[in-house]
Amino acid sequence: MRLTSRGRHHATFEFGDLRVISLRDGYVDMPPTRLRDDSGRTLDELPDTVPLAEGNLRLSVNAFFITDGTTSLLIDTGASNAWHPSMGSLLVALDEAGVDRSDITDVAITHNHEDHVNGLIAPDGSEAFPELRRVWIGAGDTSVFTGRLAPIHDRVVPITDTVEVNDRVTAIPTPGHTPGHTVYRVKSSTGRLLVWGDTVHVPSLQFAQPNVSWELDGDQSQARSARTALLEQLTSPEHFVAGAHLDSPGVGRATRNGAGYALEYLAPPLS
Numbered sequence: 001m002r003l004t005s006r007g008r009h010h011a012t013f014e015f016g017d018l019r020v021i022s023l024r025d026g027y028v029d030m031p032p033t034r035l036r037d038d039s040g041r042t043l044d045e046l047p048d049t050v051p052l053a054e055g056n057l058r059l060s061v062n063a064f065f066i067t068d069g070t071t072s073l074l075i076d077t078g079a080s081n082a083w084h085p086s087m088g089s090l091l092v093a094l095d096e097a098g099v100d101r102s103d104i105t106d107v108a109i110t111h112n113h114e115d116h117v118n119g120l121i122a123p124d125g126s127e128a129f130p131e132l133r134r135v136w137i138g139a140g141d142t143s144v145f146t147g148r149l150a151p152i153h154d155r156v157v158p159i160t161d162t163v164e165v166n167d168r169v170t171a172i173p174t175p176g177h178t179p180g181h182t183v184y185r186v187k188s189s190t191g192r193l194l195v196w197g198d199t200v201h202v203p204s205l206q207f208a209q210p211n212v213s214w215e216l217d218g219d220q221s222q223a224r225s226a227r228t229a230l231l232e233q234l235t236s237p238e239h240f241v242a243g244a245h246l247d248s249p250g251v252g253r254a255t256r257n258g259a260g261y262a263l264e265y266l267a268p269p270l271s
């Protein structure tokens with residue numbers, strides 16, 4: 001996989017016979033007290049390797065567009081104007097990347113939290129993707145399609161088991177962070193890509209220490225097990241990861257490093 005172009009809000013990678021476009025919705029700052037140890041307690045001490053922004057953890061918020069030129073899929077949608085004002089740039093990112101949102105017919109959601117699903121509705125209240133036909137999401141997370149998201153409800157495809165979204169992308173249930181948390185495995189002519197949502201929140205810590213969990217993980221033990229299993233998959237040859245909260249553009253590869261793992265980004269993070 002190699003970087004072919006980038007802008008302020010996007011980065012495009014050639015992945016064999018696919019294009020993977022990372023789309024930067026923005027960022028959100030969270031207190032370090034969100035991090036938990038094996039027992040569910042707040043971490044006593046944060047390693048010096050974890051950067052802080054005015055005392056907070058700065059989490060990138062990314063979405064990903066996968067296309068072979070004919071079939072395409074948008075994975076996650078950002079927050080639109082429904083959460084922190086530091087997010088909501090997905091439509092700008094699509095425009096910058098040259099993707100016409102009218103061409104997006106299928107969207108896959110990793111889970112039902114605001115910064116992943118609310119971008120289905122544009123800031124002006126209209127549907128962000130006027131030709132939308134299907135929204136794939138874990139069956140345990142479908143209750144989110146009320147209120148703001150109610151107009152999308154009739155196009156929801158609940159995921160109950162491993163299933164092919166199209167001939168390039170397979171949905172894999174990975175409950176823990178939420179009951180319906182789902183990872184999407186992308187197959188190209190040259191390798192595999194795991195696109196995940198909240199498997200990792202703080203890449204500067206949780207690759208090296210995958211036992212560290214997040215306060216908002218619905219089941220911290222289950223989320224920890226899912227993270228470790230996915231990280232181990234990533235050590236296979238020609239496997240890559242694209243993460244919603246990895247530092248934008250959020251695409252890289254993982255290797256084993258002592259008792260944990262190390263992340264190598266394929267493109268320098270955006271400032």
